[in-house]
Amino acid sequence: MGQKSEEKRQFILKQAREVFAKKGYRAVTMKDIVDACGISRGGLYLYFKSTKEIFLALLKQEEEKAQNRFAEAVRDRTSSAEILVWYLSQQVEALFSWEDGLAAAGYEYAFSGGDVSDQTARLDASIRSLEYLLKVGSRRGELVCTDPHDEARAICLAVEGMRILSHTGGIRREDAEHDLTYLLQRLQISQGTAFDRKP
Amino acid sequence: MGQKSEEKRQFILKQAREVFAKKGYRAVTMKDIVDACGISRGGLYLYFKSTKEIFLALLKQEEEKAQNRFAEAVRDRTSSAEILVWYLSQQVEALFSWEDGLAAAGYEYAFSGGDVSDQTARLDASIRSLEYLLKVGSRRGELVCTDPHDEARAICLAVEGMRILSHTGGIRREDAEHDLTYLLQRLQISQGTAFDRKP
Amino acid sequence: MGQKSEEKRQFILKQAREVFAKKGYRAVTMKDIVDACGISRGGLYLYFKSTKEIFLALLKQEEEKAQNRFAEAVRDRTSSAEILVWYLSQQVEALFSWEDGLAAAGYEYAFSGGDVSDQTARLDASIRSLEYLLKVGSRRGELVCTDPHDEARAICLAVEGMRILSHTGGIRREDAEHDLTYLLQRLQISQGTAFDRKP
């Protein structure tokens, strides 16, 4: 009807995600995805007309997930510091799980001259969220931060650094967790909130 | 073998660098390099047997340059804080100039499953250098840093974040400079050394 | 079988005619026709099993129209010369209108090794009609023609030449009209009949 079978479309995206996670962006061919899905060459073209189109659809899913992530962190938590800790910890965890599988391909896509406005927007949103938490937390005395905006940027840059390194094998999970702990320590988050944080 | 050969080899690398800087890693074909060098297809194979081999040779050159960079920062400077400021400023500057042209291709190479031990080593060296400067500077009272190792890592991660963003268009030069300033401010570097820093 | 079917068949032919007129013969795909008709792929196959079959059906319609054309020219006209002038003028006019839209595709079909007996028959019929008119007109003193058969062929060949050129852009409407006038002049058609000819 509307878009062929939405179910099949989702199935293709699911399989394609693994392919992109394993091979990056540029190296992926339509044949790779056809093989991963066990469908025919022509069949795939009924749903997507290029690897780029598939990848963009995946990035869109990614974006939605990211938006949910913050909402999820806020739910059931009252202290800003708590939210902050949970939000960042969860992000760092994600780097080393299948959840961040598309990041490498995403960078490659960006290098390939793809439109990066989505990714830029995501980073900006992340910075704003953090800034807000720092501001509120600071006002309530849950943490110490004289310059919420710059501090939010600094933290996001460091997380971004962890992300790229996690995908190139330049950093191990334990190190990343340790580094995050250090960043949080500097905020002098009052005890009681900080260390029941693991997602 | 002969001297003539080495000269040509260097010429090829020089031309290839531009190609990789412009097209990334995966998109580069032997033909691209042949065209950029104005030599014959077969001729190129006498020196390198794949784009990968060429790229690895370029990475090796990069590494040597990076090593020199710290040595250069140290030369003619006595204050640790001064060295630190100069070293970091220069790195951030590089991100937005041709000097960092291979970075994007380097990431792509890493994503492609290439050996990243060189790049990891480079990061480690950078962290160690920073840690050393922080330790010495702190002892001499030029700056404030209670945890040199973790702080060095935090700064390097942020710089790494700037690097990737600078190549995907996610950050502008002014913002990066501002962010670096903030990172340095936190070290409370005593006045007089900090702001004559531009490379 | 049913009346409903025949209606749809005609609808398909009507839409297909436009497609063939626009894209020629070989370039037309079943998909083109499916799209032009707004029906399903499978649906089309219920009526025609290939583009060739559709095109043949269209050619058959053409043939019927051509037969009517002469009958129409004869109706309400008594002078042979008048009929002749009207018949040829109308044919030349047709070349530059949608009426001859299938001609280009028809040639292509012929080149593709399709059966051309229909088209040959059409030409022969045209020659015979002309020959008859020349004979009668000559006998009645309405025009001058010593060799009706050969003259009929000569005229038909020239019209055929105009047809192909009109479709390749090799001749303009005004030129074709001028050329036809010249051919008619040679027959010395007595004044009074010749120049009220436009269809």
Place this chain on the structure above:
Amino acid sequence: MGQKSEEKRQFILKQAREVFAKKGYRAVTMKDIVDACGISRGGLYLYFKSTKEIFLALLKQEEEKAQNRFAEAVRDRTSSAEILVWYLSQQVEALFSWEDGLAAAGYEYAFSGGDVSDQTARLDASIRSLEYLLKVGSRRGELVCTDPHDEARAICLAVEGMRILSHTGGIRREDAEHDLTYLLQRLQISQGTAFDRKP
């Protein structure tokens, strides 16, 4: 050197000519030509990048031949009538020989929206040549023609008609020769020159 091997280029064109003569324009694939030449897929692309490019090269050759044809007709002949007869006879002969093998493909190319300026130019040149011969011949009393320009057009149109019919099987060689004879008769070419004409 300049254009790979000119010899091979000519070889490809020679083989391709047969393919186009047999299959028309649109139906010809690069693979057809590759097979006809016994070379590799990639090899062909070194010389031509599409069937269109090959076909255009062939049309260019064709054009050169056509130019030579008139020059050849003029050589060793003094009477205009003689030249005219020879020139036209030879053209009609060509229709039924391998010499005109590309005509069908040429029409198809024109229908496909290809650039027809060359073909139009060729027809114009032919008309001009004929007009000139008729004018001179008429002045010298070798033939009778009151309207050289229109007559030249009429003859060329008829020849064009013969051409298309010869390729669709709509006319036989004998008929075409007979038709040409009729066209020449009308010019009342004085005996002695006309019938030693066969090329």
Place this chain on the structure above:
DNA sequence: CATGAATGAGAGTTCATTCAT
């Protein structure tokens, strides 16, 4: 009757790699 998702053969095109000169 009618639909439209699915198939797979085949066309176009590019490139790493070889090899005779």
Place this chain on the structure above:
DNA sequence: GATGAATGAACTCTCATTCAT
């Protein structure tokens, strides 16, 4: 050493045709 024509594998994309619903 150096050349560049030649090869053939691999990839993208399109369509005629089928078939379960």
